[in-house]
Amino acid sequence: MGKLRQFGLGAKLSGIAFILIALIIGTLIGVSSYTTTRLQEKQAIDDLTEKSTSVVQMIDLFNATLKNEADRSLKILETYFPGKFTSDGSSRVNVAGKSVPVLKSGGSTINNDHSVADRFSAQSGILATVFVRSENEFIRISTSLKNDKGERAIGTALDANSAAYKSLLEGKTYNGITTLFGREYFTEYLPLKNSSGQVIGALYVGIDFSENVKAIKNRIISMKVGDNGFFYAIDAAPGSTYGNIVMHEKDEGKNVLGIKATDGREIVKELLKAKNGVMHYVDAADAEGRERIISFHYFKDWDWIVIGRAYTDEITRDARTLRNWFMLGGLLAVVALAVLLYLLVRNLVSRPLGHAVTAASEIAKGDLTVRLESDRSDEIGQLANAMNSISQGLANVVWNVRRGTDTIASASSEIASGNQDLSSRTEQQASSLEETASSMEELTSTVRQNADNAMQANQLAVTASDVAARGGNVVSQVVETMHDIDASSKKIADIINVIDGIAFQTNILALNAAVEAARAGEQGRGFAVVATEVRALAQRSAAAAREIKDLIDDSVGKVEAGSRLVEHAGATMQEVVASIRQVHDIMAEITAASREQSDGIEQVNQAITQMDQVTQQNAALVEQAAAAAEALQNQSADLVKQVNIFKLKSTATGTRDEAAALVKKAIEQLREQGRDATFSEISNPLGQFTDRDLYVVVYDLNGKNLAHGANPKLIGQNLIDSKDGDGKPYVRERIDIIRNHGKGWQDYSFLNPISKNMEPKSMYLEQHEDLIVGCGIYKT
Known part of the structure; x- marks a missing residue:
């Protein structure tokens, strides 16, 4: 293969042309040789068949002569027995040691009476025998036939396996050939019947035609086909001689049932079964392995198979000689054509292609200014124009790629710069997030501390509220006590007023008493002293009362002021209690808030932690993007757009009309071409009855598959109990549809060969004679 690649295109094309021409001429020679060989073979077969037929006709003509002679002789033999034939089963006689019924003609007993048979044979030269029926046997009771020892052949029975025996039982005349004591006889048997029509015996005549048949055999044996072809005959009559050669130059009497071909076929048994036909085979016993052709025909009257045999290589010798001459002439023609083609290809193809290769090489090196000059309009000229178009196209592509590369480089630089800036900002953001996270942790600690302080303040507010409430209660009690003191002071003031009134009255009374004592003089002087003392006492009492009153009034004023202050303090204490309660409520709200x-800050702290992680990831991605941008900046990308065009067979599913049309088309072909050809075409997956997911199937009315377009393996199988994807016996249902309606649609589920899924399906069915022809469509 490596050396072959070194040759130029001209040499390769010439070589290919040489091979193609050699193949074509070889094929023509092969076809011609094959056709000639087959023609010669057919002519030889026709010759064999014609000669075999003439042999059979010769034997048939001789047989007709013998039959006429036997018919005439049998009628003459009947005249030797003028009376009616009767047989009495109750009356028996011994014949050669065997007890048999008595057979009479008129009043004469035939058993052991050979006079009539001898007289007939003496006059005609033809053997005569009389048989009597004993149960299911025909026993010889009178005959002119003698064996080699001169003994008459009586007391023996007719072979129950012979055709004559069967014909006699049926009451029919039989004629044929047989061999007795080394002599060939043409025989005829006539059944003897009593008045009831029952067969009671038989008459027999035998014409010795040994010399005649020998002459015929010699004549047939002398007939030749080719160099070594000849004719022979085999006994086809059932019995001990079945398969024996009855006519042959050397092997007459030999049994050839065991002859086999190299492929194992039992040739003689096949031709005995076929009776008539032509066969090709190689005898397994033939050391040379030469193929033989035989044409054989059955001669019914003698149960002979007449065979003409020849060697294939002998009858096709002329064809092989002609083939050899053809091969020699073809070889010379191929060589001459190959040389001529080489010169033409070199001038018309190789050189222009060489120029194109040189131009392609320059283009491959980067010189896109190369152009090919050609004024040809054939494929070479089109190639030159295509090369020029490619060069121009490549030049345009290079310019576009250059511009695109510049644009990509600029964009890559901008992307890289942006990525670096983004990376820096991302890092700053990550740092800020870390600081924010730290601050949020401190804030969380402070908020938690504030929450704790608020809880303590709330507890203190609760305690203060309780103390203020108790103080309020005490102030309320003080206010009430002050009110009581004020009331008592007012009562004391009233008492002091009474005392002051009493002192005033006492002073008045003392004054009056002094006046009176003065009036009384000496007598009243002691009283006047008392009065003066009382007056002085009254004045002191009044003065003391006034002082007490002033003190009481001052105390009352102070008590009233104190009561007012205490009332004001009570009100203030109530306001303090209410305020402390508000402080308590506010502190509770502050604590909850x-x-x-604290919880919110904790969530914010977690979010900031996640943002920090995301920012770290973003920073890593930015670094990767920066690296990719830098790599993109250092690379040039060639953009290629590829367009693949495929011409696909349609996969659209079939329609109901198409399915029905395929069924009708199949039925029409069944009418025109018969079953075998149509079944073969239906079962061909590439045939006209298979289209996408449509295919035709054929069953008989018992469910046996006869043709299948999708699965030929089912052909010959009985599918009466087959079930679809839903477990329904779909073939049995098809039979019911045909028997009830003759045609129609059936719904079932089945495997779609395109989607490979179990899908609902409908099949159109129509009857043709005893056949069901159907085609289904998938509903999806």
Whole structure:
């Protein structure tokens, strides 16, 4: 193969042309030789058949002469027995040691009476025998036939396997040939019947034609086909001689049932079964292995198979000689044509292609200014124009690639710069996120501390609220006590007023008493002293009362002021209690908010941690993108657009109309071409009855598959119980549709050969004679 690649295109084309021409001429010679050989073979077969037929006709003519003679002789023999034939089963006689019924003609007993047979044979030269029926046997009771020892052949039975025996039982006349004591006889048997029509015996005549048949055999044996072809005959009559050669130059009497061909066929048994025909075979016992052709014909009257045999190589010798001359002339013609083609190809193809190769090499080196000059309009000229178009196209592509490469380089540089900037910002963002995360952790700690302080303040507010409430209660009690003191002071003031009134009255009374004592004089002087003392006491009492009153009034004022202050303090304490309660509520809300804020900050902290991770990943991706951009910046990409065009067989599914049309087409071909040819065409996956997922099937009315377009392996199988994908016996249902309607549609599920899925299907069915022809479509 390596050396072959070194040759130029002209040499290769010439070599290919040489091979093609050699193949063509060789094929023509082969076809011619084959045709001639087959023609000679056919002529030889026709010659064999014609000669075999003439042999059979010769034997048939001789047989007709013998039959006429036997018919005439049998009628003459009947005249030797003028009376009616009767047989009484109750009356028996011994014949050669065997007890048999008595057979009479008129009143004469035939058993052991050979006079009539001898007289007939003496006058005609033809053997005569009389048989009596004993149960299911025909026994010889009178005959002119004697064996080699001169003994009469009586007391023996007719062979129950012979054709004569069967004909006599049926009450029919039989004629044929037989061999007795080394002599050939043409025989005829006539059944003897009683008045009831029952066969009670038989008459027999035998014409010795040994010399005549010997002459015929010699004549037939002398007939030749080719150099070594000849004719012979085999006994086809059932019995001990079945398969024996009855006519042959050397092997007469030999049994040849065991002859086999090299392929194992039992040739003689096949031709005995076929009776008539032509066969080719190689005898397994033939050391040379030469193929033989035989043409054989059956001669029914004698149960002979007449065979003409010849060697294939002898009858096709002329064809082989002609083939050899053809081969020699073809070889010379091939060589001459090959040389001529080489010169033409070199001038018309190789040289222009060489120029094209040189131009392609220059283009491959990068010189896109190369152009081919050609004024030819054939494929070479088209190639030159195509090369020029390729060169120009490549030049345009190079310019576009250059511009594209520049653009890609600029864009790559910008992408790289952007990636670097993005990488820097991403790193800054990552750093900021780390700081934010740290701050958020501190904030989380502070918020948690605030939440704890708020909880403590809330507890203190609760305690203060309780203390303020208790203080409020005490102030309320003080206010009530002050109110009581104020009331008591007012009562004391009232009492002091009474005392002051009493002192005033006492002073008045003392004054009056002094006046009166003065009036009384000496007598009243002691009273006046008392009065003066009482007056002085009253004045002191009044003064003391006034002082007490002033003190009480001052105390009352101070108590009223204190009561007002205490009331104000009570109100203030109520406001303090309410404020502390509000502080408690606010601190509780602050505590809850601090907890929520702590949780939220914790979530924010987690989010920031995730953002930090994502940012780290983004930073890594940015670095990868930067590396890819840098790699893209250092590379030039050639952009190639490929277009693949495929011409595909349609995979569209068939329609109901197409399925019905295929069935009708198949039925029409069945009518025109018969079953075998149509079944073969239907079962061919590439034939006219297979289209996409459509194919034709044929069954008989018992469910046996006779043709199948999708699965020929099913042919010959009985599918009566076959089930579809849903478990339904679809073939049995088809038979019911045909028997009830003659045609129609059937729904079932089956495997789609295109999608390989189980899909719903409908099949159109129509009856033709005893056949069911169908074609299905998939519904999906």
